[in-house]
Amino acid sequence: MRRRLRQVFIIGLTLSLLGIGVPAWSEDDDRSCNDLMAADTPAYVVCTWMATPEEALDIANFWLSDDGQNLKDAGPMDPITIDCDEPGTVCPTDSEGDGEMHDVGDPDVPGAEDGGTPECQNGEQCYTDPNAITEAEKAAAMETPTGKAAQAGVQTTMRVWIETELADDYKAGKLDEAAKKIAALAVAQPGVVGVRFTSQLGYNDTFATAEELDKFVTETSAALRKLLPGKKLSAHTVVPVLGCGANDSCKTEITKKYPLLDPDRVGAWLSQGYIDQLSLDNGNLGTEYATWKIDAAEAQRNQWIQVRARAWDAYAQIAAEDASFTGTAQLTDEQATKAITERIAAPLQDDAAETVTLWSRWQNDQGQVNRVYGEKWAASATWEQLKKLGSVRARLATIYDPANPEVDVATDLKNLSEVFGQVYLHAA
Structure with a gap:
């Protein structure tokens, strides 16, 4: 052995x-x-x-x-047996069945022995699952840009997720409607892994209290579990206090600044099964801890040490997320290699993050586009270096908005599959 x-x-x-x-x-x-x-x-x-x-x-x-x-x-040890006739022993009497032994082949419905037919076996529809996605809802989902992208995505080597934001719908009292709409996308196309239902959870100002935050996670997870049996649920957030390491002053001030992002709360979402995948953002590592002279590399190291110590990967898949790669298309080979080492190699080597999600393209409200690759898929040093990471392609993921393609969905997904093993398709 x-x-x-x-x-x-x-x-x-x-x-x-x-x-x-x-x-x-x-x-x-x-x-x-x-x-x-x-x-x-x-x-x-x-x-x-x-x-x-x-x-x-x-x-x-x-x-x-x-x-x-x-x-x-x-x-094997002798089985544990209970004698219901023994004085003082109470055995349940409300179990299914009539409590009597029956031979194999005996009718299980009264009257069936006389030629009757058990109820609900005449072809009528006896039960309708209120959580089921109808064929019409699936067909409508597949006609959306995200639905068409899902069809194209599963034809590549990438695993496909659906990505959306349900927090606003939850706040508006429209969770059930929104959850069913997003679930239709996930079930209509065979091969879709699951749904990422929120981003910047607890970091933005959507929720004011910890109770609201917990309620959103539990209720949204429950709604999606009913609609998506067997599918994975993912969420994105940041837990800034983890970057402080052992610096007590840093931990005190960061906790005051981000009171909702308590590591114990986040860990509970994982241990209680509300989330199957947690993406931790690295975006604040470079600036958040300057007061305590903690640079980005040290903050990142502190974060993953804390994640390992909490054994979060025992409950869910942990991912590192980095949006800062957009805008790196003009880097030199040396600069691109340095960025890859610091932002991809380091999280994986720290043995806490199992995957790394990179934003490969981002468009702001003014229409300005930042990319990892060149415009219309022109060559760039960063993209060429990323294409060399074949041995860990399965551990690299990206986010793609089919409503705002670089060229067209088929071309874009084909190019993304040369670097990434997973893709999150955005659904508005």
Whole structure:
């Protein structure tokens, strides 16, 4: 038996290109099985025996000796039984069924033995699921820009999500209507992974109190769970206090500034199953902590240490999100490599974020467009460097607005699939 230590996910650029160090694992370790791996195995992939071949033989001999007597002795324990006739024992009497034994094939509906037909087996519709999405609603969803993009997206190598904002609908008392509309997009197209239902949760001024915030998360999650059984739910936010690390002064002031973004509250959303994926934004790391002389790299490191310590990844997938890559189309090769190292490699290496979501294109209210790539998909140093990250493509995601394409939806999604393994399709 042997196991691999969890692979440190390094970007598909060469290590020398990114300048990322690799720990020096000792070849003298008597539990190392690195000698069994191919000579071209990357240095960051290591092999360690859970039990050496000698130990494995001893284990096998223990269980198999004496005609397997130890294995027989380790059989299942006697089942726990309850005697309902024993004085003082109370057994439930409100279970389904009539409490009587019946032979296989006996009728389960009164009158069926006389040729009657059980209720609801004559072809009539006995029950209508109020949460079901109708075929008409699905058809209407597929005619929207997002629906058409979903059809094109699943034809690429990318996993497809639907992305929207339900907080405003919730505040307006229209959650059920909005949730059903967005759910139709997710169920109409086979292959859609799930729905990201909010962004900047608790960071913007949509909700004034923690109680309002919690109520939105719980009620929206419940509504979508009913409509989307088996689909994933995602949310985006930022938890600024995590960047403070052990600096108590920083933690005190940041908590006052962002009172709704309590890590324990966010952790509860995960542990209670309201959210399957949490995206943590890196946008404030460069400026928020200057008062305490905490730079962006240290703040990012602090954040992911805190996430690991809280074991959030035991409850949900954790993603790092970075919108600052838009506007990098004019970077040089060296600058692009540095940005990739700091904003993509570092979160993955810190072993807390499992994916990184990059905004690849963003358009402001004045119509100004910022891109990672060049206009109309012209070449750029940043985009060419990102295309080299093939080994971690599945861990890279982006957000795409089909209502504002760069060229057209098919062309855009094809180009995005050369870098990203997942795409969030925006639905207004």
